[in-house]
């Protein structure tokens with residue numbers, strides 16, 4: 001296989017999609033766009049202090065968010081956002097791809113849900129959506145990274161079929177210099193043909 005980046009156009013064109021979730025929560029899901037910089041900045045401003053560790057980037061800085069939105073490269077990072085009717089971002093889930101090298105068949109997935117909109121199925125819906133995108137792109141595996149304290153996230157991913165791949169004790173460090181266990185979860189993706197039972 002030489003082409004690990006089949007065109008994303010068809011996938012992008014399949015959005016926006018509307019979802020009706022628990023407690024009457026209606027959202028529109030679509031890829032992040034250049035004009036979303038303010039909404040995305042607001043979304044990350046609301047991240048509780050104790051959860052900043054879970055985000056690897058300086059998302060508190062407007063210029064970081066502006067840079068992401070300005071230089072969108074869906075083939076490297078494909079971010080889906082869930083928006084309410086007023087254009088607020090309530091959740092974000094990204095498929096990260098290497099495109100080259102020994103991990104080119106493995107995508108990495110990250111997800112974050114606004115603290116006021118949790119337990120309504122947003123993470124589940126977005127992760128499933130990104131799993132579908134990864135399958136369409138022909139990726140073989142998906143992985144997700146956690147610190148051991150992210151119990152809720154571990155549960156969500158386990159429910160969606162991810163299993164523990166590795167644990168590195170006291171491997172990562174938070175802003176206060178405290179070390180935490182690092183966990184890697186993963187899933188082997190089956191194609192739609194395999195699902196249908198006609199695969200070789």
Ligand SMILES: CC(C)(COP(=O)(O)OP(=O)(O)OC[C@H]1O[C@@H](n2cnc3c(N)ncnc32)[C@H](O)[C@@H]1OP(=O)(O)O)[C@@H](O)C(=O)NCCC(=O)NCCS
Pocket residue numbers: 051054109110111112113114117118119120121122123124125144145146150152153154155156159
């Ligand atoms: C983890 C996180 C993504 C979950 O988002 P969410 O939208 O609340 O999750 P969902 O509503 O889709 O939950 C799906 C299922 O996971 C389980 N779950 C989710 N949150 C849970 C909680 N607080 N306690 C127990 N189970 C929980 C439940 O089984 C839930 O289904 P149910 O509500 O029908 O019981 C969200 O809490 C978050 O953004 N946390 C901080 C960032 C993070 O940890 N990201 C993951 C790193 S990749």
